[in-house]
Amino acid sequence: MSVSLLVKRGVSNVEIARLLDVTQGKGRCQRKRLEEGTMYGRSKQAFLAEPFRPVSDEYLQSDGGETPSNVKALFEHLVAEHNTWAPSGTCSVA
Numbered sequence: 001m002s003v004s005l006l007v008k009r010g011v012s013n014v015e016i017a018r019l020l021d022v023t024q025g026k027g028r029c030q031r032k033r034l035e036e037g038t039m040y041g042r043s044k045q046a047f048l049a050e051p052f053r054p055v056s057d058e059y060l061q062s063d064g065g066e067t068p069s070n071v072k073a074l075f076e077h078l079v080a081e082h083n084t085w086a087p088s089g090t091c092s093v094a
Contacts, residue, residue, distance in 0.1 A: 003030040055082055 006016045016027040049056070059077050 003027065004034055007031055007034055052078060052082075 003016060003020070006019065011019070013024055013027045013031060016022075016031070017024040020027070055078065056074060059074055
């Protein structure tokens with residue numbers, strides 16, 4: 001459940017904090033940003049995997065269009081077929 005959904009439902013800041021297990025200050029801050037229409041942090045960041053979207057979409061369509069239960073097979077496909085790699089400290093193929 002998101003803060004925006006709770007705000008739309010008229011839930012108080014105290015209840016938002018309790019439901020999402022965050023501080024009341026965090027709930028107030030997020031509500032204020034929603035009301036002002038301002039963005040923050042991650043909402044402005046580019047997705048690191050965006051350059052691989054066409055390849056990923058093609059792979060998923062070739063697999064019957066079903067969403068895989070994990071991304072290991074897709075990761076292995078990208079590494080094997082497109083010479084992509086994972087930066088150190090991220091996932092690796094065992």
